Amino acid sequence: xxxxxxxxxxxxxxxxxxxxxxxxxxxxxxxxxxxxxxxxxxxxxxxxxxxxxxxxxxxxxxxxxxxxxxxxxxxxxxxxxxxxxxxxxxxxxxxxxxxxxxxxxxxxxxxxxxxxxxxxxxxxxxxxxxxxxxxxxxxxxxxxxxxxxxxxxxxxxxxxxxxxxxxxxxxxxxxxxxxxxxxxxxxxxxxxxxxxxxxxxxxxxxxxxxxxxxxxxxxxxxxxxxxxxxxxxxxxxxxxxxxxxxxxxxxxxxxxxxxxxxxxxxxxxxxxxxxxxxxxxxxxxxxxxxxxxxxxxxxxxxxxxxxxxxxxxxxxxxxxxxxxxxxxxxxxxxxxxxxxxxxxxxxxxxxxxxxxxxxxxxxxxxxxxxxxxxxxxxxxxxxxxxxxxxxxxxxxxxxxxxxxxxxxxxxxxxxxxxxxxxxxxxxxxx
Amino acid sequence: xxxxxxxxxxxxxxxxxxxxxxxxxxxxxxxxxxxxxxxxxxxxxxxxxxxxxxxxxxxxxxxxxxxxxxxxxxxxxxxxxxxxxxxxxxxxxxxxxxxxxxxxxxxxxxxxxxxxxxxxxxxxxxxxxxxxxxxxxxxxxxxxxxxxxxxxxxxxxxxxxxxxxxxxxxxxxxxxxxxxxxxxxxxxxxxxxxxxxxxxxxxxxxxxxxxxxxxxxxxxxxxxxxxxxxxxxxxxxxxxxxxxxxxxxxxxxxxxxxxxxxxxxxxxxxxxxxxxxx
Numbered sequence: 001x002x003x004x005x006x007x008x009x010x011x012x013x014x015x016x017x018x019x020x021x022x023x024x025x026x027x028x029x030x031x032x033x034x035x036x037x038x039x040x041x042x043x044x045x046x047x048x049x050x051x052x053x054x055x056x057x058x059x060x061x062x063x064x065x066x067x068x069x070x071x072x073x074x075x076x077x078x079x080x081x082x083x084x085x086x087x088x089x090x091x092x093x094x095x096x097x098x099x100x101x102x103x104x105x106x107x108x109x110x111x112x113x114x115x116x117x118x119x120x121x122x123x124x125x126x127x128x129x130x131x132x133x134x135x136x137x138x139x140x141x142x143x144x145x146x147x148x149x150x151x152x153x154x155x156x157x158x159x160x161x162x163x164x165x166x167x168x169x170x171x172x173x174x175x176x177x178x179x180x181x182x183x184x185x186x187x188x189x190x191x192x193x194x195x196x197x198x199x200x201x202x203x204x205x206x207x208x209x210x211x212x213x214x215x216x217x218x219x220x221x222x223x224x225x226x227x228x229x230x231x232x233x234x235x236x237x238x239x240x241x242x243x244x245x246x247x248x249x250x251x252x253x254x255x256x257x258x259x260x261x262x263x264x265x266x267x268x269x270x271x272x273x274x275x276x277x278x279x280x281x282x283x284x285x286x287x288x289x290x291x292x293x294x295x296x297x298x299x300x301x302x303x304x305x306x307x308x309x310x311x312x313x314x315x316x317x318x319x320x321x322x323x324x325x326x327x328x329x330x331x332x333x334x335x336x337x338x339x340x341x342x343x344x345x346x347x348x349x350x351x352x353x354x355x356x357x358x359x360x361x362x363x364x365x366x367x368x369x370x371x372x373x374x375x376x377x378x379x380x381x382x383x384x385x386x387x388x389x390x391x392x393x394x395x396x397x398x399x400x401x402x403x404x405x406x407x408x409x410x411x412x413x414x415x416x417x418x419x420x421x422x423x424x425x426x427x428x429x430x
Numbered sequence: 431x432x433x434x435x436x437x438x439x440x441x442x443x444x445x446x447x448x449x450x451x452x453x454x455x456x457x458x459x460x461x462x463x464x465x466x467x468x469x470x471x472x473x474x475x476x477x478x479x480x481x482x483x484x485x486x487x488x489x490x491x492x493x494x495x496x497x498x499x500x501x502x503x504x505x506x507x508x509x510x511x512x513x514x515x516x517x518x519x520x521x522x523x524x525x526x527x528x529x530x531x532x533x534x535x536x537x538x539x540x541x542x543x544x545x546x547x548x549x550x551x552x553x554x555x556x557x558x559x560x561x562x563x564x565x566x567x568x569x570x571x572x573x574x575x576x577x578x579x580x581x582x583x584x585x586x587x588x589x590x591x592x593x594x595x596x597x598x599x600x601x602x603x604x605x606x607x608x609x610x611x612x613x614x615x616x617x618x619x620x621x622x623x624x625x626x627x628x629x630x631x632x633x634x635x636x637x638x639x640x641x642x643x644x645x646x647x648x649x650x651x652x653x654x655x656x657x658x659x660x661x662x663x664x665x666x667x668x669x670x671x672x673x674x675x676x677x678x679x680x681x682x683x684x685x686x687x688x689x690x691x692x693x694x695x696x697x698x699x700x701x702x703x704x705x706x707x708x
Contacts (some may be wrong), residue, residue, distance in 0.1 A: 009666050013548070014556035015563045015655075019662035020543040026665045033536030034657045040525045044649070049641040053520055056637060059512045083477055094513055096501035098493065111493045120475040127483050128471045145491060149481065155521035158498045163488035170487060175469065327536075334536030341533075353522070 031327045032334050038345075039352040039359060040154050044161075047090050047149040051079055060094065067093055088117040088147035091160070098160055099147035114144035115162055130170060137171050137189060138182050156357045157364060221385045232292055233377060237283040237384045283384050287377050295369030299362055306359075307351075317351045320344045520637060524646050527600045531592070531650065534599070535559065537622055555616060558591055558609050560658040567663050586651065593647030597639030602626070 009018050023030050045053075054060040055075045064078065065071050067089070072078040082090070092100040099115040118126070123146075129135060142165035152159040171181055171189050182189055203209055209217045222238040307318040323344070325336040341348075352359055472483055495501055498517055502510035542552045587609070594607035598614060604626060605611050617623045 009563055009568060009662060011563060011565060013562075014553055015560045015659040015662055016539055016556045017543055017548060017553075018563060019658040019665075020539065022662055022665045022669060025669050030657070030661055030665065032540055033532055034653055035532050035536070036525065036529050038529075040521055043521055043524050044645040045520070045641075046645065049644055052638045052641045053516060054513075057512055057516055060509060060516065063506065063509050084475075087477065087481055092505065094502070094505055094509060095498075095517075096495055097504040098495050098501070100505065111495065115493065120477060120480050123480045123484055124472050124475050127480075127487055130487055131469050131471050145493065146484070146488075148484075148490065152492065153498055153517055153521060155518040156497060158495055158501050160493045160495050162491055162493055163484055164491045165488060167489050168487065169489060170469075172489075334533055334540050338533045338537065 028329050028332055032332050033327070035327060035337075037352075038348045039363075042152045042154045042157075042159065044150060044152045047082075047087070050090060050151075051075070051082060054090075054094070063094065064090070084120065086117045086119040087123075087149035091149065091151055092117055092147060095151060096158060096160060099145070099162070111145055111162075115147055115160075116144065118146045130168065136180055137168060137176055138180065140168060140189065142166055142168075154360065155353075156360045223381065223385045225381070230289055231286050232289050233285070233287045233381070235285045235381055235384060239283075285380060285384060292370070292373045292377070295366045295373065298369075299366030302362055303359065315347075317348065320347055520642060523600060523637065524596075524642055527596050527643070528646055528650060530599050531596055534617070534622060535654070538617060538620070541620060541622075551612075551616060555613055558588070558613070560654050561588070563659055563662060567659065568666070586648075588651035588655070589644075589648040591647075592650045593640070593643045596643035596647055596650070600639050600642065 009022065019030075020032075023032075051064075052075060054064060055078070068078065068081050070081070072081065088099055092098070098112055099117050130140075144165050145162035146165060148161040148163060150161040152161065166189070168189055170176060174181070203212070206217055209215075209220070219240045221240055224236045224238065226234045228234070304318075307321070308316050310316040324340050326332050327334065327337055469486070472480065474480075499510060499514045502513040539556075542548065542556070548556070590607055591609045591613075594605040594610035595613065597603075598605040598610060605614060614623065618625045
């Protein structure tokens with residue numbers, strides 16, 4: 001490539017032309033065109049889309065008319081009737097019972113108990129209540145989920161979109177006067193995304209602490225978290241001063257220990273609690289990335305095994321995939337790729353999208369295990385400060401969780417888990 | 431590789447107006463930026479309006495509720511099998527059509543961008559496929575990921591174009607959308623799709639394409655925009671900035687020879703890094 005290669009972007013040319021040019025300079029590092037994987041991804045459908053689709057099936061059409069309590073012959077009339085129904089009516093009657101109030105399931109917690117549908121009139125009142133002059137966000141007590149009229153599915157699993165009632169976007173986007181809004185740091189009303197703020201911008205003096213939490217700074221337990229790549233989380237608890245020694249010097253000692261103890265050996269499960277029986281009690285916890293990823297590794301090994309296997313005389317999926325021409329790099333050619341895909345597409349399709357959904361089942365299992373790992377870590381972290389997942393915090397037990405916000409780039413082959421864990425943890429804890 | 435975290439001074443907000451040196455200047459500024467926006471009350475119970483306003487007030491959560499069949503069975507045992515069959519069918523059709531569409535677009539892009547000059551027609555079509563890069567996109571550095579995606583139900587021209595194109599690929603009927611029709615005739619000229627007789631009887635596909643591909647079209651439009659538009663900006667910044675593949679006046683200073691070709695420079699850069707690492 002000559003030195004004086006023009007790398008500028010010409011704003012008078014289409015974005016695609018610019019992309020193709022700069023991509024070439026970058027060694028064709030990006031694909032010419034994004035191509036979906038053969039394993040079917042999730043697609044979104046709203047009820048407006050589902051009505052005409054379900055109408056094509058005689059059985060579903062009958063069921064839909066049953067739902068309306070009237071036999072509509074034409075789809076247009078049915079859609080006219082449906083226009084005034086609560087969002088999610090069709091979904092909660094035909095596709096899932098989540099959000100359907102006719103069968104309250106007392107044994108199951110979480111979304112199953114906490115979601116419901118809401119009629120259009122209720123929604124209108126709800127919105128007008130929030131937007132009214134009298135409304136004070138500090139008194140807002142909304143909970144649970146309201147079913148939207150949209151689902152996502154990959155043909156095997158199902159996801160239901162819903163509105164989260166315990167958060168107000170008006171608080172997040174500051175549509176209320178500042179004196180009416182509860183403080184972000186002490187209330188989840190403004191949203192529980194992974195966006196965190198630096199504490200020094202909120203708390204500047206001892207008085208601030210007393211105002212926000214209603215207690216002296218010394219009575220607060222602080223859990224410090226350090227996130228990283230090899231060790232996804234390293235945590236240390238700074239207990240309230242009553243529990244520790246009352247001198248200032250002692251606290252300094254504790255802080256230096258925090259730095260030293262970040263790296264203790266980790267037992268096989270990856271979660272370890274180390275307590276020193278001495279006078280100074282330190283509670284630390286470290287979690288290794290390798291431990292958290294075991295479930296994912298197991299799935300990858302299994303999938304690799306499946307791809308490598310060669311049932312009597314046929315070519316293995318791995319070698320078929322290797323034979324597909326590149327979509328990126330100097331030899332990238334979509335035309336060649338498509339040509340080869342036409343020859344082998346059926347085999348790949350059969351392997352990835354078997355009717356038994358075996359790959360999706362394994363993938364799902366590994367995702368569940370991965371989430372469970374996160375849940376265990378969260379629970380252990382909360383136990384360190386005297387709480388537990390799913391249990392409301394004791395009023396007397398004041399605690400702050402401090403999360404290291406340092407950003408870093410990771411160049412390892414395994415993606416670092418720190419950011420995904422942060423978002424999981426922050427959502428769960430708030 | 432760790433990037434050093436740089437200390438930033440805390441943001442200081444003047445709590446007490448008397449501390450402000452220029453209160454007269456400050457006041458209009460805060461009132462224009464911080465003035466809480468009061469949203470209007472809703473008067474109608476029109477479904478799309480209500481749904482849209484609810485999304486303005488509450489965030490959306492995606493509940494992972496298990497498998498399609500189990501859920502359908504819980505809802506109604508009599509129709510569970512049928513619902514699952516239909517949904518599986520719909521996902522299969524959408525997935526395969528989208529993939530065909532992606533490959534078709536890829537082939538077209540490959541063909542027309544190979545030559546240095548673009549025809550005026552192709553230029554219009556490429557602009558339809560992905561909006562142009564704006565000056566503001568280049569100026570805002572790495573924050574492109576943070577751009578808020580407008581998830582409203584209103585369909586943009588792009589979405590209509592892609593939905594129409596997907597419908598055409600699925601049903602093999604010529605698209606109604608003018609832009610999509612233009613694109614299809616161009617593809618026919620290039621020999622990328624079979625030429626279709628304009629007067630031929632239209633075939634009826636099993637499911638209506640507008641329902642199948644309304645959201646998928648929007649999804650495809652967003653994917654392609656982030657790939658081409660944001661991708662071009664990202665690569666541009668990478669090539670221009672830190673990459674050792676690109677030689678500019680700054681990298682010459684760290685011992686790279688501008689007279690050598692890029693690969694040798696890159697190898698030299700790598701060896702340098704290894705020496706330092708050791």
